[in-house]
Amino acid sequence: MGTDGRIITKEWLTGLNSNMGSALFKGLFYTTAPSGIAVVDVEKAAVIKQILIDSIGRLNDVAVDSRGVVYVSDTRTGKVYRVENEKAILYLENMSGANGLLTVNDDLYVITTNTLYKVNANKKVTKVADGFENGLDGIVMVSPNEFIVSNYTGILYYVKADGSKELLLDTRADRLMANDISYDSKTKTLYVPVFNRNRIIAYQVK
CATH class of the missing domain: 2.130.10.10 (YVTN repeat-like/Quinoprotein amine dehydrogenase)
Known part of the structure; x- marks a missing residue:
């Protein structure tokens, strides 16, 4: 692709x-x-x-x-x-x-x-x-010691350097899974496979 x-x-x-x-x-x-x-x-x-x-x-x-x-x-x-x-x-x-x-x-x-x-x-x-809620799946580093972590049920978390976290996105109500993610640091694009919909969704990370 x-x-x-x-x-x-x-x-x-x-x-x-x-x-x-x-x-x-x-x-x-x-x-x-x-x-x-x-x-x-x-x-x-x-x-x-x-x-x-x-x-x-x-x-x-x-x-x-x-x-x-x-x-x-x-x-x-x-x-x-x-x-x-x-x-x-x-x-x-x-x-x-x-x-x-x-x-x-x-x-x-x-x-x-x-x-x-x-x-x-x-x-x-x-x-x-x-x-985290049970079901963690993928991990990428978006800046030194800071990560985005996915939960296959449809959740994306941002993990800060001090270990605290925040909820970035929750697509469970729409039944969109969030599986093994990948990240393009040059374009700051996060790619999220949605296993149950045969889709890949790209998000801009700001």
């Missing part, structure tokens, strides 16, 4: 199944599948490898850091896996409902059912903000 909402290629890639999270890194598109991660060559529009992850849960979101290390959340088991050199190891556990992931420098941010955590390179876990 173009940033104007126009569909460029309707079936850019086929043959995948039940994919949820995704991330781009140096021409590669990573997306979760039930058994692991599919790695797609963007230019060729082809799956070039499958990285298997030994999980009995439900793999969900993907994030890639500046070195190409991949992190994958498992929402059903509350775990996060770390994938390096095509090998997956258990990185975090006891992260109830682990979902949205975000890498910033050496830190990994993890969204659980109702809490936002920061995990540093030494795996020290710090609570950034909590008290």
